[in-house]
Amino acid sequence: MEERFERFHPDMEAFHHGMTTRPCFVCEIVAGVNELPQHFVYEDDEAVAFLDAYPRAYGYTLVAPKEQREQVTGDFSMEEYLDLQRLVYRVTEAVREEVGAELMYLYTFGSNQGGAHVHWHVVPLPPGVPYEDQQGAWAGWSKGVLKIPREEMASLAARIGARIG
Numbered sequence: 064m065e066e067r068f069e070r071f072h073p074d075m076e077a078f079h080h081g082m083t084t085r086p087c088f089v090c091e092i093v094a095g096v097n098e099l100p101q102h103f104v105y106e107d108d109e110a111v112a113f114l115d116a117y118p119r120a121y122g123y124t125l126v127a128p129k130e131q132r133e134q135v136t137g138d139f140s141m142e143e144y145l146d147l148q149r150l151v152y153r154v155t156e157a158v159r160e161e162v163g164a165e166l167m168y169l170y171t172f173g174s175n176q177g178g179a180h181v182h183w184h185v186v187p188l189p190p191g192v193p194y195e196d197q198q199g200a201w202a203g204w205s206k207g208v209l210k211i212p213r214e215e216m217a218s219l220a221a222r223i224g225a226r227i228g
């Protein structure tokens with residue numbers, strides 16, 4: 064499958080060292096103190112959505128509550144959880160339409176050793192990806208990360224944001 068952007072392999076040892084030793088990256092992004100350029104697609108009083116700074120797919124977006132919550136269900140009331148899911152739905156539909164995805168994947172991951180702040184991965188699968196590279200492999204790191212120029216990330220975030228409304 065031909066891709067519009069080249070891929071590169073970030074230093075995963077440094078990445079995981081950062082994840083397990085530094086303050087929560089989601090809290091940093093919410094506070095505007097993360098050193099990586101951030102591209103928000105949505106923000107309200109409770110939640111944010113932003114492009115993953117290490118996109119393994121074009122349109123890879125994260126949705127998170129602003130407050131540190133760690134249990135994906137247990138740290139929310141039913142109402143809070145469903146409010147977040149309404150946002151996940153809107154973001155997922157916006158990404159799907161913007162990038163022309165064949166399927167959309169939704170994941171949550173996390174580790175108490177780093178990256179515990181609940182966030183949903185909204186991952187578009189474009190047409191033409193071989194079967195063996197789909198599903199878990201598509202969100203994984205082994206293929207490397209798309210080298211998307213900063214101005215393209217900004218433009219993509221604005222287009223997704225406009226679809227969320």
Ligand SMILES: [Zn+2]
Nearest residue numbers: 087090131180
């Ligand atoms: Zn946090």
